[in-house]
Amino acid sequence: MTAAIEAAGLAKRFGETVALTSVDLAAEQGTVLGLLGPNGAGKTTAVRILATLLRPDGGQAFVHGHDVAKAPDRVRDIIGLTGQYASVDDTLTGVENLVFLGRLLGRSRADSRRTALSLLERFGLTDAGDRTAKTYSGGMRRRLDLAACLVGDPKVIFLDEPTTGLDPNARDQLWEIIRGEVRRGVTVLLTTQYLEEADQLADDIVVIDHGSVVARGTPEILKREVGRPTLQVRPLDGAHLDRVAAIVSEVTGGHTVEGQAVTSRVSDTAALYAVVRRLDEAGIAVTELSIREPSLDEVFKQLTTGAPV
Numbered sequence: 001m002t003a004a005i006e007a008a009g010l011a012k013r014f015g016e017t018v019a020l021t022s023v024d025l026a027a028e029q030g031t032v033l034g035l036l037g038p039n040g041a042g043k044t045t046a047v048r049i050l051a052t053l054l055r056p057d058g059g060q061a062f063v064h065g066h067d068v069a070k071a072p073d074r075v076r077d078i079i080g081l082t083g084q085y086a087s088v089d090d091t092l093t094g095v096e097n098l099v100f101l102g103r104l105l106g107r108s109r110a111d112s113r114r115t116a117l118s119l120l121e122r123f124g125l126t127d128a129g130d131r132t133a134k135t136y137s138g139g140m141r142r143r144l145d146l147a148a149c150l151v152g153d154p155k156v157i158f159l160d161e162p163t164t165g166l167d168p169n170a171r172d173q174l175w176e177i178i179r180g181e182v183r184r185g186v187t188v189l190l191t192t193q194y195l196e197e198a199d200q201l202a203d204d205i206v207v208i209d210h211g212s213v214v215a216r217g218t219p220e221i222l223k224r225e226v227g228r229p230t231l232q233v234r235p236l237d238g239a240h241l242d243r244v245a246a247i248v249s250e251v252t253g254g255h256t257v258e259g260q261a262v263t264s265r266v267s268d269t270a271a272l273y274a275v276v277r278r279l280d281e282a283g284i285a286v287t288e289l290s291i292r293e294p295s296l297d298e299v300f301k302q303l304t305t306g307a308p309v
């Protein structure tokens with residue numbers, strides 16, 4: 001089966017700046033691919049290439065089998081894009097924005113209006129449909145932006161940081177809309193800096209940094225492969241903090257003091273038992289002794305800064 005999105009060896013420079021080195025990525029139809037990376041990693045550049053807005057200097061990319069460089073029109077027919085900077089026209093109403101886009105796609109006025117009204121309803125914007133977009137809140141604008149990208153009934157949508165600046169409610173609403181599209185078979189490439197977002201939505205994740213892929217896999221695999229669990233010990237008596245720190249260091253080779261607790265990365269749970277034994281021998285009582293799995297946040301930090309996890 002052909003992947004909905006497939007790119008191999010994508011490279012792009014802007015003058016001296018290398019935005020992408022050699023990026024490979026793929027997404028099966030009806031899945032969400034999360035493209036993660038810190039500021040300047042190359043996420044928007046990759047999206048713009050895949051959406052035919054920018055030509056790569058090297059490599060190839062296909063959307064439903066169409067080459068983005070050789071058959072951009074075929075690609076544009078089946079994609080929707082919402083940019084990092086929202087693209088709706090402020091001076092038009094919600095309805096006008098969507099009708100305008102329908103007309104641009106060659107639809108009749110009546111058809112464009114029908115599509116516009118149904119999208120506004122799906123996105124909870126019916127009541128705001130006759131107001132100009134400049135009166136919308138940030139969350140409403142994002143929803144209108146996403147609605148705009150669905151006017152052409154795309155098979156693949158590119159969402160470049162779709163929830164930046166949204167409050168948790170607005171973000172949850174947008175996530176639900178995105179999930180709904182995916183259930184209908186739409187493929188989504190989502191860039192985000194929110195690890196939670198990737199964890200919630202993405203089937204697969206590609207992490208890029210300085211234009212190169214530094215990790216890929218499902219959220220679970222990334223957490224398992226990259227992150228190591230954290231051992232945390234909290235003595236009952238704060239005066240024992242130093243001795244606990246010494247014991248943890250002896251067993252695990254290092255420690256960090258966080259408030260009234262001592263933590264350390266461990267490679268397996270055997271460390272937990274060794275620490276328990278030493279604490280028992282030393283007669284030190286604890287209120288907490290736990291092993292915590294790494295969060296995707298910690299994994300991301302390690303991948304993109306080289307900080308030990």
Ligand SMILES: Nc1ncnc2c1ncn2[C@@H]1O[C@H](COP(=O)(O)OP(=O)(O)OP(=O)(O)O)[C@@H](O)[C@H]1O
Pocket residue numbers: 014017018019037038039040041042043044045046084
């Ligand atoms: N049109 C351009 N001209 C010059 N340099 C550019 C251009 N577009 C991007 N760059 C550079 O390419 C690199 C990658 O930028 P890109 O916008 O793809 O990053 P990003 O991962 O989307 O970052 P952010 O999280 O800040 O949106 C950066 O160093 C950026 O300064």
Ligand SMILES: [Mg+2]
Pocket residue numbers: 043044045084160
């Ligand atoms: Mg960007």
